[in-house]
Amino acid sequence: DVKVTQSSRYLVKRTGEKVFLECVQDMDHENMFWYRQDPGLGLRLIYFSYDVKMKEKGDIPEGYSVSREKKERFSLILESASTNQTSMYLCASSGTGDRNEKLFFGSGTQLSVL
Amino acid sequence: GDSVTQMEGPVTLSEEAFLTINCTYTATGYPSLFWYVQYPGEGLQLLLKATKADDKGSNKGFEATYRKETTSFHLEKGSVQVSDSAVYFCALGRDDKIIFGKGTRLHILP
Numbered sequence: 001d002v003k004v005t006q007s008s009r010y011l012v013k014r015t016g017e018k019v020f021l022e023c024v025q026d027m028d029h030e031n032m033f034w035y036r037q038d039p040g041l042g043l044r045l046i047y048f049s050y051d052v053k054m055k056e057k058g059d060i061p062e063g064y065s066v067s068r069e070k071k072e073r074f075s076l077i078l079e080s081a082s083t084n085q086t087s088m089y090l091c092a093s094s095g096t097g098d099r100n101e102k103l104f105f106g107s108g109t110q111l112s113v114l
Numbered sequence: 115g116d117s118v119t120q121m122e123g124p125v126t127l128s129e130e131a132f133l134t135i136n137c138t139y140t141a142t143g144y145p146s147l148f149w150y151v152q153y154p155g156e157g158l159q160l161l162l163k164a165t166k167a168d169d170k171g172s173n174k175g176f177e178a179t180y181r182k183e184t185t186s187f188h189l190e191k192g193s194v195q196v197s198d199s200a201v202y203f204c205a206l207g208r209d210d211k212i213i214f215g216k217g218t219r220l221h222i223l224p
Contacts, residue, residue, distance in 0.1 A: 040216060042216035102148075103150075108156075
């Protein structure tokens, strides 16, 4: 089974801190995604990547950046955390070929910014 | 732009009741359509999918039919169980991205 692992289940940070959220997948998937999930808003795409060192902005990239130095790892970076970035962050990956095929999700990181 | 609209929750049903969660989409062409489910404390997982008009996706007793004429992909189950309590997301795949609806929380009472 595909496994997508997010490094932390819960994270508490202070306003202005630089925050790294790590995601690793073990199925050699080329495509990786970061979403945030908020009540009443569903899932919103922050950034995605279809290859190493490649990144594309999603629908809400402001305040975030990403890094994909290795195929299996996709990091989300909050350069200067703010309270409105308190949210559940979900990482996902999918295989090559049809990028609209099945996404495999991690269990999520609940980030609280105080 | 492309979008997905699904019925707002929460939806509360008794065990063995019939379930329908409505989903409609806006998109040009022929997107793939999905239902994902999120159980408490977990990430999302694919429940079922359909890739072309009139396709029926099914899994774990759930079904949904891709209706292009009504741009709909409603989720149905004939007899729900307490273990079906979760959040359900309708989604479409288009232009290398998957776009999700806002989710519908389902509570099943024993």
